[in-house]
Amino acid sequence: MTAELIRTDDYLEVRDLRVSFGDFVAVDGVALTLLQGQVHFLVGPNGAGKTTVIDALTGLARGQGVATFDGEDLLGRSSHAIARLGVGRTFQTATVFNDLTxxxxxxxAGLRHRRRRSLWRARHGIPDAVAxxxxxxxxxxxxxxxxxxxxxxxxxxxxxGMLLVQDARVLLLDEPVAGMSAQERDATxxxxxxxxxxxxxxxxxxxxxxVRRYADVVTVLHAGRVLASGSMEQIRANPEVQRVYLGDHAEGVSNA
Amino acid sequence: METVVAQVFTGLSSASVLLLVAIGLTLTFGQMGVINMAHGEFLMAGSYTAFVTASILRGSALSLPVALVVGFLIGGLLGIALEATILRWMYDRPLDTLLVTFGVGLILQQLARDIFGAPAKEVSTPTWLSGTVPILGYGFPVTRLFIIALSALCVAGLFAMLRLTDLGRRIRATVANRDLAESLGISTRRTDRTTFFIGSGLAGVAGVALTLLGSTGPTVGTSYIVEAFLVVVVGGIGQLKGTILAALGIGIGRSFLESWTSGSMAQVLMLLAIVAFLQIRPQGIFTTTTRSLA
Incomplete structure (x- = not known):
């Protein structure tokens, strides 16, 4: 990530992010620069800290370090405050309000865009953003x-769709295609x-x-650290990644 | 025939008070997982509000409407105070909330005893609510009719609020999934506080209504809290429709049992019926079922 790539666009900057649960350090000094207009993938073996990074960025886990979006600090804010800044997320198990249509x-999802005065008032019709x-x-x-x-x-x-209604500018998606058919994956x-x-x-x-088909940028996490970052080709050529991650998949055994 | 109508009617009016108490509990228990044993004392506060208002306004026709509004506010404010000082630290620890709020309830009872004295207080019924109305050959006390109408109005208002307004959407979103609601930019803390205010306020309204049926003492809440929890559990936790059905069933059922046996025997039979019901349907009358993977 070179400096000239960072224009005046909104971007999410993460530096030295640490999250620990008791003695266990789940995320150990992660740095990411996430630019607008690109689809970034976070990959890594189970327990690499991928979901924890998202949790920390959305206020569900307490993180230390620096995480700024559009100049605003994210760490230490409550979840709803982060959502209101335009950073939205999905959950690993598809999480929607099952009882509602x-x-x-x-x-x-569009509630926060309405004026406070309308809090007690009934509404009719489908708002444009929702449609x-x-x-x-x-x-x-x-x-x-x-x-x-x-x-x-x-x-x-x-x-x-709820994140779109919410007008989220950063979408953090936790395994969105898990459990989908091949067709649904392509559509996604x-x-x-x-x-x-x-x-x-x-x-x-x-x-x-x-990941290979849809990633612009791939970041590989391992044991709470960034192992490598770049295009899919660069990642594939990286010997350390091959050893730690792709190797696991190819051989089905863990590295010693 | 006449006694059947009378029993249904009497049951309906006591069910109405029970419903006002229980529906507040359903909101707080269902949304926040808090077992608030002090809820009965919010009802007591409502009753004393009616007593104080009546002694200040001295027989004015306005004293009851004023008491209803003030009772709602007092119940609600007590609820917010409890939430802000104690309960906010113990979400998702239902057993701890049970013990702590039980203690708070005892403190409030003693407070009432210190302020108003131990003997029960009578609130005189306003003249515009005295007398009876003949329906189906039976003279219905106007006070009981008023309580039924009041309860129906409160419940209908609550339903309309939950279904039609943004606040209601926020509340339902928070009940359904706290994390998801937060990630959609809804402040669940603020929603919790509002819900607690409304739920506790309804207990205050129930307390005011109760003064139309009998006298008020420091322990008036304790006689209602257990039954209200039974209603919530039988109805299905967090299910408003279930709460309504359960309150009506328990209120009217007990009214009939009381006419056939004694008061305490009716209580025993009612409890047995509830235990039997929960054996068959431990999740209550209504539950949420989905194809959710989680």
């Missing part, structure tokens, strides 16, 4: 369906590139085929 789910988001994630025809009966893949899309990958043009997208992923 697709429309209601999207609607709740656009539903269209973008391909759920327009399911608006009145309870979210609980959606397929796993559709729930993941709904989550992403294309969706990420479509919405990623004006946003910063960070995806935690295990499926290396998916």
């Amino acid at each position: 697709v429309l209601q789910n999207l609607d709740i 656009e988001a539903a269209e973008a994630v391909g759920l327009s025809h399911l608006l009145d369906r309870p979210a609980g009966v959606l397929s796993h893949g559709q729930k993941q899309w709904l989550e992403i 990958g294309e969706l990420l590139h479509r919405i990623g043009r004006e946003r910063t997208i960070v995806v935690v992923e295990h499926d290396m085929e998916f």
Whole structure:
């Protein structure tokens, strides 16, 4: 990441991020620079600290170090305050409001954009932002369906749609294609590139085929540290990555 | 026939008070996982509010409406105070909240005893609520009709608020999934406080209503809290519809049992029925079912 790449665009800067649970250090000095308009992937073996990085950036885990977005410090803020800054996330297990319809789910995501005065007032009609988001994630025809009966893949899309309604500028997605069919994966990958043009997208992923096809930038985490960062080709050529991560997959044994 | 109508009606009016108490508990228990044993003392505070208002306004026709509003505010403020000072530190530790709020309840009871004295206080019924209305050949006391209407109005208002307003959406989002609500930019802390205010305020309203049926003492809350929790559990935790059905079932059922046996026997039979019901449906009348993977 060279300095001239960083323009006046919003970007997420993480430096020396540390997260520990008791004596266990889950994230040990991670540095990331995440630019707008690129789809970033965070990969690494189980327990590498990928989800913990996202948790720390969204206020669910207490992190130390520096994490700024658009000049605002993220660490130490509560989750909802971070969400209001435009940093949104999805969860590993597709997490939506199962009892509410697709429309209601999207609607709740748009709450913060409404004026405080409207807090007690009833509303009618579908707001534009909601209709656009539903269209973008391909759920327009399911608006009145309870979210609980959606397929796993559709729930993941709904989550992403909620982030769009929320007008999140950074989307931190935790394993969005886990449990999806090949077709759904392709649709998701294309969706990420479509919405990623004006946003910063960070995806935690295990499926290396998916990473290869859709990643602009890949960062490999191992044991809470950044092992390597760059294009998929650079990552693949990196001997340390091969030893630690890709090797595990190829041989199915852990490195000694 | 006449006694059946009378029993249903009497049951309905005591169920209405029970419902006002229990629906507040459903909100706080369902949303925050807090077992608030001091909820009954919020009801007691409402009752004493009615007593104080009546002695200040001295028989004015306005004393009851004023008491209802002030009772709601006092109950709500007590709730917020409890939330802000103690409960906020013990979310997701239901057993600890049970013990702590039980202690708070005892303190509030003693406080009432110190201020108002141990003997029960009577609040005279306003003249516009005295008398009876004949329905189906039976003379219904207007006070009981008023309580039924009041409870129905509060519950309908609560439902409308939860379904139609943004505040209601925030509350439902927080109940359904706290982390998700936070990640959508909803301040769950603020939502919790608002919910606690409304739930506790409804207990205050119930307390005011209760003064129309009987006298007020420092321990008036304890007689309601256990039954209110039974209603919440039978209805399904956090399920408003279930709470309504359970309150009506328990209130009317006990009214009938009392007419057939004695008061304490009715209590025993009611508890047995509830135990049997929970054997069959431990999750209560209503539950949430989804295809969720989590």
